[in-house]
Amino acid sequence: MADYKAPLREMNFLLHEVFAAEKLWAELPGLAGAVDRETADAILEEMAKLAANTLDPINRSGDEEGCHWNDGAVTTPQGFKEAYATFCEGGWGGLLGNPEYGGMGMPKMLGAQVEEMINASNISFALYPVLTNGACLAIDAHASEALKQKYLPKMYEGTWAGAMDLTEPHAGTDLGIIRTKAEPRGDGSCSITGSKIFITGGDQDLSDNVIHLVLAKLPDAPKGPRGISLFLVPKYSVNEDGSIGEHNHVSCGSIEHKMGIKASATCAMNFDGAQGWLVGEENKGLAAMFTMMNYERLGVGIQGLGASDRSYQNAIEYARDRIQSRSPEGVKQPQKAADPIIVHPDVRRMLLTQKALVSGGRALSTYVAKWLDTSKFGEGDEKKKAEGMVALLTPVVKAFVTDMGLDCTILGQQVFGGHGYIREWGQEQLVRDVRITQIYEGTNGIQALDLVGRKTVANGGTLFELFAADVQSFIDSQVDREGMVEFLQPLAAELQRLRESTEKMVAASQEDPNAPGAASVEYLHLFGYVSYAFMWAKIVAAALPKVDADSFYLGQVKTARFYFARLLPRTQALAGSVNAGSATLMDLEQELF
Template sequence: MPEYKAPLRDIKFVMQELYDCHNLYAKLGYEDATADMFDAILSEAAKFVSEEIAPLNISGDQEGCHFENGIVTTPKGFKQAYQKYVEGGWPTLAQNIDYGGQGLPHSIHTIVNEMLSSANHSFAMYPGLSHGCMATLEKHGSEQQKQMFLPKLVSGQWTGTMCLTEPHAGTDLGLLRCKAELNDDGSYRLNGTKIFISAGDHDLSDNIVHIVIARIPGSPAGTKGISLFAVPKFNVTDEGEKSDRNGVSVGSIEHKMGIKASATCVINFDNAKGYLIGEVNRGLNMMFTFMNSARLAVGGEGLAASEAAFQGALAYAKERLQMRSVSGVKNPDGVADPIIVHPDVRRMLLTQKVFAEGGRAMIYDLALTIDKSHRGSDLEKAAAEAKLALLTPVAKAFATETAMEATSHGVQVFGGHGYISEWGMEQLMRDTKISCLYEGTTGIQAIDLLARKVLGSQGKLLAASISEITSFLVEASEYQQFSALSGILGEYCTRLQSMTKQISVKAQDNADEVGAASVDYLMFLGYVLYGYYWLKMMLKAQQSLQSSATEQDFYQSKLIAGQFYFDRILPRALSHALCIENGGHSMMALESEHFAF
């Protein structure tokens, strides 16, 4: 069974050396986020996750959640672990001090979430949605709603969910039927059914606050008529105390491919009391506060899965003896060499490594960008919001698609043992697949990226990111050993801009060209971005090698892994470019009735 250990050295390399986070924190006014505090939080989080959360991963998968007489219970040990999670103050890290939070940077919360998700994806789901719930209430809720819900959500005594999807609607939220009617006291009564609600019910917290989209009678059809509501499982007094049971019940829990210890519920609202958040018919706009938070969190799940798969596969590859190296015996005292000596195993391990560490550089960069959006100057906030708008769909989709590959390699490195449940690798692959689906599938993220963010901004958002990359390439090219890589990455950026123009021109004659190109476009951009982050890490590693006599092996490994990325991973982008350039005609030419079984 893989034993997860938080990669503290790499986390600190990215945050402290690559991004100089403490200097940024000081500039943004996070006085408490000192280096000592940072190190203490990471150390304690790593210990907590290792001792309390990771041991429940496989047992939770095997037992799953239980649903009896309308009551949902989590697997053995989950309730106790969650109580320790709350007692340790982990839910409060990055929350507003006005509601009981510690007021630390969002980026520190992101790191702790990575550890939780790597150790136990299912467990991480329960508190995970609460953060989007809190962000939505804090940004759009009334002061009374904040006082009612936020203190106990912040403490972790209560948890939150996001209720969007309905049985007939799927991703098309404009088709929703859930109805909200005004009560005499200004609250609303909600009726309808929501499905696929992660952590929709459980026995971990005292109450659950559902953030629900619904339609008020008389509202416009489609997405323009959606309003947003806070609907608690138990009614709440004006003072924020739990009261009687609300009209919220669980119809069933889903039987799933993975994350079996996370309760995914069908939720029924039967005259449930809810509170309108913000303005009528502005629900979908406000819901994007929740969705964008969740999408970045899911990108973090991709990073976490890649890391967990790499750790498990690496430990096994070092120990498993099979055959001899074709270049000569490497383990003369053993009956065979460890499989890590074989080139194909190296290929898989290095692919996992560059996806995990490249993903960490991207996810942490965006987490720090969120910190800037919270406390930067007006100019910094605007730039941060623009960067997040463009890169959120890439982070969500690319980090999870590459995680699926990384977990598949994890199974493959183990060979037949990888297919056996006791080793934990097949569970990791099953758990990870959902990350490609929820909060918008890869296709949804891709069309959001290309149609809304790139073409919708007339290329302005993309131009800003390309400018950031090319500015760095000028710096990197001044180092002789990085000049060639800088030139290669610059060529990819040029090709990206050229493809964007081609798609825009083709779309004028055939709108389907955007959808046909979108996933390949997202993957191309994802590979380029990881190339950018890897080159940044290589440059920082080289600078550290020149200035420090310690940890030579760590920094040298960054240079070698980065070179592997440029040699064996980045060229994949070219196949996506060719697909885009070939256009979407053959994709759309076959009539639906001519698809044959």
């Protein structure tokens, strides 16, 4: 396996040349003065070192050893405790945290690049801090001041970790039927009783305490999702002076034996009268939970992106070294018995597909992070617009980037041929690790339903028009620039295709209740490919003036041409499926399956 090298050149290109991040950061009222380019570049360089020197070396060994469970205690693989200590010493756990409680207050646009490096080097390790970050977001936004003061500083430090406890054995997506109970204790806290499954980092040996955010129902709560509350439940009680107290009747009953991410502890958790404190309002637990969901779902998309880039890095190194047969154009390396496989058209197809999807996904995740920053730190109409863009694009970046993530890891494996199927080269681990990203934090099918149902049909396409207006504004701003027409014309045509499919789907949904579900996955993919086209057009706009000065920029433009010529045409088939209706899906009787 190739050693991981963070793509710092491309990350800096996106931040500073494509999206003008430092200008945005200076203009956002809640962020002004918090970060400049020098600081941002230094942060990325330091994480690149940590990812390459500390996290990447324990990735394969962590997969081979996995986590262990013994009598309620979870042990992570060798080297993880030391790596976690190094991670915490660098202050990485508080990178995006609220400065009032010890965080650094950095923007998500910067955090997205940091997360990619962590995930590309070691997805299993990345899951421990990412769950803590999510818990901190919910606590910071909804908990009482006392809870914030008591828990956030230690969680930003990494001394205490976080976990999100949603799923139950009988209740996955349908959280309204959860059974975990919360009984008031008369002292402002509640007694939490119930069981949760699939809890990432529910227990581990990395931190001194685990702070669980648990969905539960109070007595006489309304039925369904409107009766769910959110509670903070520490593994160990915390004394008034901040020290750790007694065990809080929170236990790990077992860990799952999984296809991938084996060094990440996926736990079954039991709460046996554990003491917990309400976060936010009674019966408004889902609203509190969804505060962090947009960040977490973008984070899962970035997991798919990280695995994609790791697979591409491995594959390109292998393709340059592996010699097999001669080039169709004639001998390229006469001094050797054969030419490197990178000369063969089909190998180049696989590599370029990876490169185009990885760079497109990196740009889209940065674009969505930009809107997250604006929704968090902005004001007025721009803040409201950003909230709408985040709502619309979150399911796209979560589902499409992870679907492409699996495709990219498989393509990388295919470049290796038989060597990609054995453990030695690391490609099969990436395929196994990335697969979960399509499943957790809401399966990609659920993301597609969310995009179509709540984010499009429910508002008659109003949120879609926000995105369409942004694309059109870009097209209008570039229409007179030399060299842009070959990208702007197809982008405009694809935007129109997406708009027509959106309008037809919204209209069909008024008559056919199955129409949204029937079209949802293909519609999300259609949206994804058009979004990547938008990103590639923005990349070209930034790169074109510099193609003669630096080969990096020429590579960006040539990859964009490949994307527009070879990948974007997939939208034609997707639009056909979106517009086909639900009849052929629903007409087959169950007994005929």
